[in-house]
Amino acid sequence: MKRALNFNAGPAALPEAVLAKAEKEMMNYQGSGMGVMELSHRSKEFEEINQLTKNLLRNLLTIPDEYEILFLQGGASLQFSMIPMNLLEEGSTASYVLTGTWSEKALKEAQKVGNAVIAASSKNANYRSIPNPSEIDVSAESSYLHITTNNTIFGTQWHTLPEDLAIPLVADMSSDILSRPLNLSSYGLIYAGAQKNLGPSGVTVVIIHKDLLKRSRSGLPSMLNYQVHADSQSLYNTPPTLSIYLLMLVLQWAEELGGVKQLELLSKQKSALLYDAIDRSEGFYTGHAEKGSRSRMNVTFTLENDSVASSFLHEAEEYGFIGLAGHRSVGGCRASIYNAVPLENVEKLADFMNRFRSRN
Incomplete structure (x- = not known):
């Protein structure tokens, strides 16, 4: 079969080896007589998939133990709301660096939750560049600083990150996660929709420092509360089981590569x-x-x-x-x-x- 030369921005290409393995296991995963999408998310087989996927991601990105890995739904777009709902402290502000369409949308959603301000922007130049970290105006009283590490529409990427921040750095890494080593200690939270570098659409990866979980307010709806998902090992409700399985296969492929x-x-x-x-x-x-x-x-x-x-x-x-x-x-x-x-x-x-x- 002839394969397309796929340069889509997302959902994007998946490794052929991953697709071949998924095809082989589609009807019968590990001798269960069922496909992964048919397994109960409470079954031993899926709990092993869930844990192995977390372990693979932790090893590949060298994620320290003090960070929690969550598999959520709603794409990066839901994180635009969940982040301020969980992390924006009462009476504080959230700071955003605008580098493209997705950071604009993140700011817009945060402003619906609380006080969110622009710390730096390259919009006047049609987002042709990333602001110099020295240009970022962020108050030490802000709850966090948000950046989008890669901008799919304008073709720009952060190569020098803000350093020595007095507040947590939050990063949307939907389009460049797993493409370069990370120093996780520089971040309070990173998140990524899977459909570019991690796997198919349907699952969103959130990596959050456990200290930040304490900010999640008990009054939040359960599905929007990071602490609830952390306490249930991302199994509070039925997760996107097939997407997590394919994420596991992509991570195995990356490890083997x-x-x-x-x-x-x-x-x-x-x-x-x-x-x-x-x-x-x-x-x-x-x-x-x-x-x-x-x-x-x-x-x-x-x-x-x-x-x-x-x-x-x-x-x-x-x-x-x-x-x-x-x-x-x-x-x-x-x-x-x-x-x-x-x-x-x-x-x-x-x-x-x-x-x-x-x-x-």
Whole structure:
């Protein structure tokens, strides 16, 4: 079967080895006579899946014991509300750095809960860069500082994090988690929708320092309370069992590949191929992001005009490339090169870009 050259921004490509293993176990998981989606979430088989998935994630990201791992639902978008509901202390403020659409949405939801303010923003420059950490204006009295580490629409990524904060750092890592090593001690909470680097849509990973769990107010609805989910090992209600199982398979694949350091090396190789094609094009392709803020996950670029861009996308689709149209906020093209996108597929795209330029 011919596979698409998948560069979708999300839901995104999954490793072929993961899909093959899931297909093999679809009808009969571990001799149970049932598929994972048919198992009771209270069964021994699923409890083992749940625990193994947490262990794999803890090992791959070197997550210290003082952090709790939660598997939740509602995507990163629900976290935009859950974070201030649980962490924004009465009489305090929450600080947000705006670097794109998703951080704007996070701020908007937080303002529905309490006092949330902008600590820094690159909106005036159409989000072409990440603010310098020295530009961030955050009060020591804030409950937390929120950032979005990678911006899928604009193709920017944090490469230097705010340091020596007196308050917890909260990060939306939906589109670059597991693509580079993390120093978890720099964060109070990180969260990620799975559908880019971790697995399929349906499960959201939250990694939270246990001290922050104490902020969760008892008056919150149970499904929106981090402490409730932590106390029940993410099994308070029926979890997205199939998504967690596929997350487990992706983490096993990552471990077998060589872990996060190998994934980081591959992400550097893949992004370098595309940025090289852009930079050597003598202006035929123009990258949206400033060089110091370029994302290794989402490469955004424009062409001379809409007509040329349309021709590029049409020809690319004929060659089997999927998902290269840019977001309307930027236009042009976007190649999302998450962990599961093979290096050889990116090599093919870079070659196509060079050949298209030479013909046009």
